[in-house]
Amino acid sequence: MLDESTANLDPGAQQQVMELVESIARSAKITVICVSHDLAMVKQFTEQVLYMTRNHYEFGNTKEMLTDQKIAEYYTCQHVPEVEMCATV
Known part of the structure; x- marks a missing residue:
């Protein structure tokens, strides 16, 4: 379980950490729960998303859960920003 594990890292380090976690999870055939x-x-590295509030939760596959409509229900932003990830050195 990872709780905001890349929150204080620069974009390149975030990418490296998540690629490493993804590689380990696939090779060990384990599930990783990541709070972010x-x-x-989330869009790049997850297969499933769980939204939670005090009184409600919703779970589904990433593509269905990261629509503008769903994001607007749980966040103040209206869409997932399209971000080019940095190349790792």
């Missing part, structure tokens, strides 16, 4: 408010990272 970074929607661009």
Whole structure:
């Protein structure tokens, strides 16, 4: 379980950490639970999304859950920012 594990990292380091986590999860055939408010990272690295508020939760595949309509229900922004990830060195 990762809780905002890349929050204080620069974009290149965020990319490296998430690629490493993804590689380990695939090779070990394990599920990783990752708490994040970074929607661009969520879009790139997740297969399932869980939105939670005090009184409600909703779960589904990433493509269905990261629509502008769903994001507007849970966030103040209206869409997932399109971000080009940095190349790792």
